[in-house]
Amino acid sequence: MPVVTELTYYPVKGCAGVPVDQARLTPAGLAHDRSFMVVSEEGVFRTQRRDPRLILIRPAVTHDGTRLTLEAPDFGSLAVDVDASGPARPVDLFGNAYRGIDQGDTVADWLSSVLGAPSRLVRVPPDHDRVTDGRTPGTSGYADSSAVHILSRATLGLLNEKLAERGEGPLPMNRFRPNIVVDGWPEPHTEDRAHHIALGSAELGYTKLAVRCAVTMVDQETAARSGPEPLRTLAGYRRAAQGGVVFGAKFAVLRPGKVSVGDEVVVGEWGESER
Structure with missing residues (x-):
């Protein structure tokens, strides 16, 4: 079976x-799956294809999705309150235009240090209508x-x-x-x-x-x-x-x-x- x-x-x-x-x-999909994405300062998504160090980042999200924790070797952990309703910015995923809610400078600075490149974190907005x-x-x-x-x-x-x-x-x-x-x-x-x-x-x-x-x-x-x-x-x-x-x-x-x-x-x- x-x-x-x-x-x-x-x-x-x-x-x-x-x-x-x-x-x-x-x-x-599974609750919270790919609800966040790391992007460059220009909004282009980061991927293990170019940034393999992404896999070193271990995320955890609360059941209700209101709190996100990120952890990486040598960089400790960072916990942030999730912004699920703020203004959305343009983001690029495989050349397709979507939008994402930026999660702020604190997590952006942490991600930039881990990845060695300027980075920001965005969340899927409530009106995400991808087909x-x-x-x-x-x-x-x-x-x-x-x-x-x-x-x-x-x-x-x-x-x-x-x-x-x-x-x-x-x-x-x-x-x-x-x-x-x-x-x-x-x-x-x-x-x-x-x-x-x-x-x-x-x-x-x-x-x-x-x-x-x-x-x-x-x-x-x-x-x-x-x-x-x-x-x-x-x-x-x-x-x-x-x-x-x-x-x-x-x-x-x-x-x-x-x-x-x-x-x-x-x-x-x-x-x-x-x-």
């Missing part, structure tokens, strides 16, 4: 995730695209087998930053074909395959970046027709609800893989 074995949300885009045993699944693309339309905060990223243990297992054939060591699940990990699907990449999923009291609709980037080459514990793995190995068997390599799948939230580790994952509609 396929079940949820890991749940992780990422309060600040690009920073460390927060593993939980249960979570509220909102229309924009995500793919087979099933949806919304999300500052995620790359759709609200929920699912990866199965079988999928990672196959990659690690292929890495072993090259004499490479296995990679942990956190290298791919999924929100939901599923165990119990015997075939790798089953998530590619699951077009409607029920889990807990929530439902998800498939949007598209997850295109992988250089973030997969960043160690999620140390921020060390090396290559060419896993992209080299993935390119050998997971090239997408539209270009790039794909690994895992993205989903929109059809019905919000509560999700817990141990919940059965029920697929109500199957489809063909887009590859």
Whole structure:
């Protein structure tokens, strides 16, 4: 029986995730997922692609979202009251124009010191009306695209087998930053074909395959970046027709609800893989 074995949300885009045993699944994904984003002074989002030290920042947000704590090695911790209703400034995410509520100079100075570059922190505004693309339309905060990223243990297992054939060591699940990990699907990449999923009291609709980037080459514990793995190995068997390599799948939230580790994952509609 396929079940949820890991749940992780990422309060600040690009920073460390927060593993939980249960979570509220909102229309924009797991509660507080990517609700904050680090940007340059010009408002352009920062990413591990260019700023791998983001992963050293470990955020924590209170259940009601009113208090955010950030911690990083050698820089201690900083707690701030979240401004959820102040004036919003323009921000840039992959060239798309959105808005974000700036969280002030104190956290901006702290982030700039950790990252070694002028940085500010913004929060998704209440009127954030982003519409995500793919087979099933949806919304999300500052995620790359759709609200929920699912990866199965079988999928990672196959990659690690292929890495072993090259004499490479296995990679942990956190290298791919999924929100939901599923165990119990015997075939790798089953998530590619699951077009409607029920889990807990929530439902998800498939949007598209997850295109992988250089973030997969960043160690999620140390921020060390090396290559060419896993992209080299993935390119050998997971090239997408539209270009790039794909690994895992993205989903929109059809019905919000509560999700817990141990919940059965029920697929109500199957489809063909887009590859």
